Amino acid sequence: MTVLLLLTILAVLAAAGYVLGRRRALAVAGGDPKQLHSLPGFYGWHTAILAFVPGFLVLLLWLVIQPLVIERGVAAHLPESVQADPAARQLALADVRRVASGLDVALSQGALTEGAIAALDASATDLRAKLGEVGVALGAAVSPEVLAAAKDYREATARAATLRAVVIIALALGGLAWALKRIAPDFWARNRVEKVVLWLLMLASLIAILTTIGIIWSMLSESINFFRQYPIGDFFFGLTWSPKFGGGSELGFIPLFWGTIYITVIALLVAVPLGLFAAIYLAEYASKRTRSWIKPMIEVIAGIPTVVYGLFALITVGPFLRDVFAQPFGLGSSGSSVMTAGVVIGILNIPFISSLSDDIINAVPQSLRDGSFGIGATRSETIRQVVLPAALPGIAGAILMGASRAIGETMIVVMGAGAAAKLSLNPFEAMTTMTVKIVGQLTGDTDFHSPETLVAFALGMTLFVITLCLNVLAVWIVRKYREQYE
Known part of the structure; x- marks a missing residue:
C-alpha cells in the first residue's frame, strides 16, 4: 500500500x-x-x-x-x-x-x-x-x-x-x-483540542528554528573544512578569483564582493525612486478607482519568474544599453554588464519596495496630515515635511529588505552581467556576484573535498551573514518606527 x-x-x-x-x-x-x-x-x-x-x-x-x-x-x-x-x-x-x-x-x-x-x-x-x-x-x-x-x-x-x-x-x-x-x-474536549493546536503551533515554530539551524550548520561545517585547506586571510583579502582544480587556485573574495555590491547599488538606484514615487502616488494622490487597477498591475511584476527577467536582460536591456550608452562613449562593446543586471534587478524590486512603502505611508496617522492641513500646508508640503519623515524609518527598512533580495539574485546576473570576477569602476563591463560563483563551483563533476568546491560554502556563509545583518537592521528600524508612531 x-x-x-x-x-x-x-x-x-x-x-x-x-x-x-x-x-x-x-x-x-x-x-x-x-x-x-x-x-x-x-x-x-x-x-x-x-x-x-x-x-x-x-x-x-x-x-x-x-x-x-x-x-x-x-x-x-x-x-x-x-x-x-x-x-x-x-x-x-x-x-x-x-x-x-x-x-x-x-x-x-x-x-x-x-x-x-x-x-x-x-x-x-x-x-x-x-x-x-x-x-x-x-x-x-x-x-x-x-x-x-x-x-x-x-x-x-x-x-x-x-x-x-x-x-x-x-x-x-x-x-x-x-x-x-x-x-x-x-x-473537556475543547481543552484537549486547544492543547493539540498549541503543540502544532509550537512544532511549526520549532521546524522553522531547526531549519535555520540546519542551514547554518551545513554551511558552517563545510566553511570550516575550506578554511583548514585555504588561508582565511587570502580568501577575505585576496584580489584575484582564479579557481583551478588540481592546485594553484587564487580564491580572493573581494572581486565577487565588489561585483555584488556594485550591482546591488545600481539596482537600488533604479528601484528606490520608482518604487517610492509609485507608493507616494498610490497612497496620497490616486483615487480609489485608479489605485484599484494600478497597484495590481505593479505587483504583477513580482510574479514574473526571474529567468524571464534574465532573458529580458540578455535580449533587450543589454543590447539597448550597449548600443545607446556603452559603444558611443567607448565604455564597452558587450551587452553583458553590471548596468544591465542592475537595471533589471531594480525593475524586479520595484513592486517589492512600492508595496511595502505604500503600506507604511498609509500607516502614518491621519491626524498628522490633518494637523498639517490645518496650519495651511498644501498636499505636497504635507507629504514632504510630515508624511515622509514620519514614514522614513519604515521606508528605510523596506529598502534594506530590497537590498537583501538584490544581493541574493542569481539568474538575472548569470544572463545579464556575465561571469567575470574583477575589480572595475566601469558599469558597462561584465562582472559577477557571489551567488553566481556558488552555483558555478558546485556545478558539474566536482570533488567535494577540494578547496575549489568548498569555497562555495564559504561564499554562502559570507552571503548569509551579510543578508542577515541587513534583515536584522531592517527589522530594528521598522520596530523603532512602530514604537514611535503607533
Whole structure:
C-alpha cells in the first residue's frame, strides 16, 4: 500500500471521526448541547485528531527508519570489501535500489512475473534484455551480489509496506474507537483540542528554528573544512578569483564582493525612486478607482519568474544599453554588464519596495496630515515635511529588505552581467556576484573535498551573514518606527 493511499485512508477516517464524534456527543447529551462541557464540534475534532495524528506520526517515523533497516539487511549480500568502504557501499546500494526499481517497473508492465524475477540471473544479456524492454537503463553490468540484494530489497520493502499499512490503520481505528468511548458530557474536549493546536503551533515554530539551524550548520561545517585547506586571510583579502582544480587556485573574495555590491547599488538606484514615487502616488494622490487597477498591475511584476527577467536582460536591456550608452562613449562593446543586471534587478524590486512603502505611508496617522492641513500646508508640503519623515524609518527598512533580495539574485546576473570576477569602476563591463560563483563551483563533476568546491560554502556563509545583518537592521528600524508612531 502506497504512502499516498495510506494518507488518504487516514484523512477519510479522520473525517468520519469528526462526524461520529459530533453525533455521539449530541447523543450522550440527549440532543441538548448545553449539557456538554464543550461545543459538539470540539468532540468531533478530538475524535478526528486521535484517528489521524497517531497514525500519521508513526508513518513519518516509519518512512525514516524503514530504508535504514532494509539497507542494513540487504548489505549483507555485498562483498566484504564493498561493505568496508563507505563510499563503495553507498554506490552499491544505489545500484541495488535502481535494479529493484527496474524489476518493479518490469513487473507492473507485465514484462516479468514474480517467478521470472526469482529465476533471473545477473548475466548482462539476461538482465539487460529484460529491463531494457521497459526502458530501464543500467550503467554497468550487474553483479550476482547486487542482483541478489535487489531481490531481497524488493521482498523486504513489500513486507514492510504491508506491515506498515496494518499498523497504521490499526492505530487509526484504535484511536477512533478510544476517542468515541471517552465522549461524555463532562469530558473537556475543547481543552484537549486547544492543547493539540498549541503543540502544532509550537512544532511549526520549532521546524522553522531547526531549519535555520540546519542551514547554518551545513554551511558552517563545510566553511570550516575550506578554511583548514585555504588561508582565511587570502580568501577575505585576496584580489584575484582564479579557481583551478588540481592546485594553484587564487580564491580572493573581494572581486565577487565588489561585483555584488556594485550591482546591488545600481539596482537600488533604479528601484528606490520608482518604487517610492509609485507608493507616494498610490497612497496620497490616486483615487480609489485608479489605485484599484494600478497597484495590481505593479505587483504583477513580482510574479514574473526571474529567468524571464534574465532573458529580458540578455535580449533587450543589454543590447539597448550597449548600443545607446556603452559603444558611443567607448565604455564597452558587450551587452553583458553590471548596468544591465542592475537595471533589471531594480525593475524586479520595484513592486517589492512600492508595496511595502505604500503600506507604511498609509500607516502614518491621519491626524498628522490633518494637523498639517490645518496650519495651511498644501498636499505636497504635507507629504514632504510630515508624511515622509514620519514614514522614513519604515521606508528605510523596506529598502534594506530590497537590498537583501538584490544581493541574493542569481539568474538575472548569470544572463545579464556575465561571469567575470574583477575589480572595475566601469558599469558597462561584465562582472559577477557571489551567488553566481556558488552555483558555478558546485556545478558539474566536482570533488567535494577540494578547496575549489568548498569555497562555495564559504561564499554562502559570507552571503548569509551579510543578508542577515541587513534583515536584522531592517527589522530594528521598522520596530523603532512602530514604537514611535503607533
